[in-house]
Amino acid sequence: MIHAIALVLGMQLTGEGIARIAGFSVPGPVIGLVLLAILLAAIPSLRAIVEPLANTLLGHLSLLFVPAAVGLIQHLGVFANNFWPLILALSLSTLATLVVTATVFVLVDRWMGSANTSDEAS
Template structure:
C-alpha cells in the first residue's frame, strides 16, 4: 500500500509542478507582470473546473503540502531578518502600504460578499 500512496503523491506533485512550470514559462515568454506560479495556479483552477477527476490526482500532494504549510513561511521570515535595517529605514511607506492594502482588501471582500448574496437571493427567487 505504501507504493500506491507514494505513486499517488508523485503523480500529484508532478502535476502541480508542471502547472507551475507552464505558468513560469508563460510569464517569462509573454513578459507578463504576473508571477508564474500565480498563472500556473489559475490554469490548475480552470483545469479542475473543467475536469473533476483531476482533483483526485492532485489531492494527495496538495494535502501533504498543506500539512507543512508553515514551513513555507521560513524563507520569508529569514528575508525580513536579513533586510531588517532597510525595513527600519522605510517603516512609514511600508506601514502605509500595509494599511491601504488591508483596507482595499476588506472593501473588495465586502463587495464580493454582497454580490454573492445578491446572486444567491436571485437564484432562490427563481427557484421558488
C-alpha cells in the first residue's frame, strides 16, 4: 500500500507543481487527479496497486468531513448572521445546476440519438 500512497501523493505533488508553474487557476490536486486517471488508463496494471488504497480511503471517507464540520462550527456566527442570503444562494445555485445538467443531458441525448439513427440508416 505504500507504493499506492507514494503514487497518489506523487501525482498530487506533480499537479501542484504544474498549477504553480503554469499559473493555472485549477487546484493542483485536481490536476494531479486527472494525471492519475490518465496514468491508470494508460497502464491498467497500476489499478491493482491503487485499488486497495482507494477502497480504504472510501471506507473512511466520513473522517475527511470532520475538518469541514469543525470549520462550520467555528464560524457559526457568520452563518447565523447570513442565514437567508446563504439559503437563497444555495437554492439558486442548486436549481441552476439542475437546469444546466438536464439541458446538457437532453442535448447530448439528441446528439447521440441522431448519431445512432444515422448509423442504423446506413
